[in-house]
Amino acid sequence: MDTLRFVIYDKAGNFQAQIEGAAEASAELVANAVNTAEFTIPDDHRAVDAITTPGARCAVHFRGVERFRGMIKETPGEGPDGWITAQVRCDIRKFWEWYGWQVPGNAIGSQTSAYRAYTGPAETVAKNAMAENFTRLGVPWSVTGSAGRGATSRVQLRMHPLADKLFPILDANDLIVVLAYDGPNVVVGMRGRETVPGVLTLASGVPEGYEFNRIAPTATRVIVGGRGEGAAREFVQVIDSARESDWGDIVESFMDARNTEEGSDITIDGAMALAEGAEKAALSTELNETERFMFGTTYDVGDLVNVRMGPVEVTQPVSVSITESASNGVEVTPYIGDLDVSADTDIRMQRMIAKLAKNLRDKGRG
Structure with a gap:
């Protein structure tokens, strides 16, 4: 059904309430990132106690599927006879809040190695690092078995947020990291990105205006030291050598x-650095939903879309923004590309600060 539905649980995973048709609601869905949602209800709504209880959690459903689940982190409001808004952040956030220790099986005072190094296929590296630190934390999180997908990668952890080191190789x-739930238990799996068939052009009616950069x-x-x-x-x-031949440059x-x-x-390590230094074609555009291009039917969040516009032909992952209001109903806006292409100054600054913070965390652990 084309409406956002919010299911509220307590911190132990017990059902508390369900909210559908909120006065205002929205959700932002991005693969391997902290998805967010919010909904606004009257301050005398029966669910107010449930959403304001410490540790309250919320599952976000759309078109018959649970899209993500997470904690209600903030509940701003106004009154009397006013409104309260529940702001949800998905559980992917835990990979920024949980760290990779040098020796996950040892106490904090017995970190006897400089780094914990993981080498192997990207999926195996990420799942091994996650599993060791889930065990260290004593949380009811586990990982599925690795299928060995991805190129040979190396990650070294020294009190780094897990996401800082693992998500780039994924x-x-x-x-794409996928979380499944059974009460308080969380199982971390991964899926490969699918590619949407065909090439989207302006003539297809799917893309809107666009910005690009090469x-x-x-x-x-x-050179690796x-x-x-x-x-x-x-x-x-x-x-x-192929890159040098294509560009005529060293x-x-x-x-x-x-x-x-x-x-x-x-x-x-050299191959990983070389991959990061590859040429890039960035394209930013909003897309229109059609029968051929429908969220939850022909593509999922993070799947790859082939787009050809102007001088750029790229394959990039798709993300989704969903808004719901009494005046406009439900609006689904897929978008692709590196949003830095069209981001305003404030957004660019926020991303630069986030990148600097990551670099400082890395240096501070040397």
């Missing part, structure tokens, strides 16, 4: 891998 390998590679070869000091330090070089980059374990294959 995004790079088109893997960015040349920032690295065509990477491994263990050792001075003349004894280990160095390797990883080169993308761009060197340096990757510090001195903290890898002795005997590690540091070409893995």
